[in-house]
Amino acid sequence: MGAPPANDHDDGISRRDLLRLGAAAxxxxxxxxxxxxxxxAAAERSSxxxxxxxxxxxxxxEATVVELxxxxxxxxxxxxxxxxxYLTRIANIDQKGPALNSVIELNPDALAMAQNADALRRRGxxxxxxxxxxxxxxxxxxxxxxxxxxxxxxxxxxxxxVKDSTVAAKLRAGGAVILGKTNLSEWANFRSFFSTSGWxxxxxxxxxxxxxxxxxxxxxxxxAAAAAANLAAVSIGSETDGSIVCPANVSAVVGIKxxxxxTSRGGVVPISHIQDTIGPHGxxxxxxxxxxxxxxxxxxxxRDPATSGVPLGWRGRTRPALPADYTAFVDANGxxxxxxxxxxxxxxxxxxxxxxxxxxxxxxxxxxxxxVVDLDGAxxxxxxxxxxxxxxxxxxxxxxxxxxxxxxxVPMANKTLADAIAFNDANAASEMPYFFQEIFQLAQxxxxxxxxxxxxxxxxxxxxxxxxxxxxxGVKGIxxxxxxxxxxxxxxxxxxxxxx
Numbered sequence: 001m002g003a004p005p006a007n008d009h010d011d012g013i014s015r016r017d018l019l020r021l022g023a024a025a026x027x028x029x030x031x032x033x034x035x036x037x038x039x040x041a042a043a044e045r046s047s048x049x050x051x052x053x054x055x056x057x058x059x060x061x062e063a064t065v066v067e068l069x070x071x072x073x074x075x076x077x078x079x080x081x082x083x084x085x086y087l088t089r090i091a092n093i094d095q096k097g098p099a100l101n102s103v104i105e106l107n108p109d110a111l112a113m114a115q116n117a118d119a120l121r122r123r124g125x126x127x128x129x130x131x132x133x134x135x136x137x138x139x140x141x142x143x144x145x146x147x148x149x150x151x152x153x154x155x156x157x158x159x160x161x162v163k164d165s166t167v168a169a170k171l172r173a174g175g176a177v178i179l180g181k182t183n184l185s186e187w188a189n190f191r192s193f194f195s196t197s198g199w200x201x202x203x204x205x206x207x208x209x210x211x212x213x214x215x216x217x218x219x220x221x222x223x224a225a226a227a228a229a230n231l232a233a234v235s236i237g238s239e240t241d242g243s244i245v246c247p248a249n250v251s252a253v254v255g256i257k258x259x260x261x262x263t264s265r266g267g268v269v270p271i272s273h274i275q276d277t278i279g280p281h282g283x284x285x286x287x288x289x290x291x292x293x294x295x296x297x298x299x300x301x302x303r304d305p306a307t308s309g310v311p312l313g314w315r316g317r318t319r320p321a322l323p324a325d326y327t328a329f330v331d332a333n334g335x336x337x338x339x340x341x342x343x344x345x346x347x348x349x350x351x352x353x354x355x356x357x358x359x360x361x362x363x364x365x366x367x368x369x370x371x372v373v374d375l376d377g378a379x380x381x382x383x384x385x386x387x388x389x390x391x392x393x394x395x396x397x398x399x400x401x402x403x404x405x406x407x408x409x410v411p412m413a414n415k416t417l418a419d420a421i422a423f424n425d426a427n428a429a430s431e432m433p434y435f436f437q438e439i440f441q442l443a444q445x446x447x448x449x450x451x452x453x454x455x456x457x458x459x460x461x462x463x464x465x466x467x468x469x470x471x472x473x474g475v476k477g478i479x480x481x482x483x484x485x486x487x488x489x490x491x492x493x494x495x496x497x498x499x500x
Contacts, residue, residue, distance in 0.1 A: 152200025159409025165267025266303025
């Protein structure tokens with residue numbers, strides 16, 4: 001997927017305006033003195049907001065998880081106050097005003113969760129690094145509460161999920177406040193070749209918070225846009241191919257796409273068990289790392305074999321132990337002495353200003369003490385993953401039916417992909433007003449009787465053959481680059497040049 005440039009302005013709306021919008025209403029939540037604000041500054045801000053004028057961006061509306069946690073710990077704010085603040089912002093700039101449309105549903109129990117978090121804190125019980133922190137989840141992640149989990153489609157609207165996804169359960173156990181669900185590209189952008197990122201039949205179109213007429217990318221469009229616009233402290237997205245990193249790129253937030261198996265997919269609407277993964281969006285690396293600390297599956301989850309290293313991802317090896325604390329690696333001097341490989345593949349023919357931004361990033365990496373190795377200049381070529389689409393289509397047909405079997409009281413409960421196709425045809429006015437379902441139809445053509453069954457759509461290539469091609473792309477891609485040039489990491493463009 002391509003990435004639109006993140007312009008500062010659109011119809012007079014800029015990120016600075018987004019930070020200011022809603023300030024007057026937010027003052028009613030009496031959020032003063034939050035992490036780093038002086039009493040005078042807080043009083044001045046409150047006075048300005050009370051007059052209904054745009055207030056300058058403050059420490060609070062760009063506050064980090066660490067700052068918010070410190071403010072709750074010292075009593076200058078509370079989980080209830082934070083939750084009310086974000087609910088007000090959502091009302092003022094997501095539902096009204098610039099109408100980003102990043103939040104598809106609010107949790108009616110959010111304030112009750114916040115009250116419980118505050119009560120526990122008063123008793124000296126802090127459940128984890130996200131205790132009392134409001135967080136938004138992508139609408140393909142099951143929550144066993146009053147909210148829908150629909151993947152943006154009316155085909156899954158009805159009775160909420162029977163129980164929490166593993167990720168949602170970990171957030172609850174850690175004291176986080178689940179504020180609501182974010183909009184997404186319907187079915188995680190796996191329905192049509194002609195889809196628009198950030199659009200779903202149920203949720204409509206999510207806008208880019210930097211420039212409202214630009215694409216928000218996807219499929220975790222709402223998660224990234226909401227994080228950028230301070231509609232929650234942090235958010236959760238999912239990725240099969242670009243769905244965390246692309247929206248993060250165009251909304252200028254941090255997105256972490258974990259290796260498959262680091263986070264559990266149990267209770268998540270799937271595309272492929274081979275590639276799906278769940279990860280955070282945050283405004284800082286430390287915030288995203290704090291979320292990963294909570295949602296990582298450090299012990300095997302019976303709902304997701306990949307958390308044990310099978311069936312894919314570790315090539316027969318036991319999955320290595322995960323770090324106890326990802327935030328321990330957030331180090332301003334962490335690049336000193338590192339060797340970083342760089343490739344410009346994907347922006348070879350990009351406008352000069354796009355290439356200049358990438359080059360400036362490489363210069364910043366070098367200035368931080370790293371040695372930047374030009375992989376393109378060294379003649380290194382990354383092996384293509386030409387088998388990916390076959391694998392995804394095959395998995396989608398199989399994995400989606402397994403997920404449908406976990407749902408009750410929705411049109412697709414215990415149904416199949418064929419039933420989903422029929423549902424879309426029968427409800428075309430709401431589900432297909434702009435594009436159709438070519439990818440669904442291709443997936444339905446897959447012979448899933450055996451992974452060794454020839455697939456006529458792909459010239460007789462089998463699932464296992466395609467999977468070998470994909471695994472080889474990793475071995476002869478990033479793995480080979482790391483080993484050949486003694487690298488610590490590889491840096492590459494997140495997306496190709498943008499579109500509107």
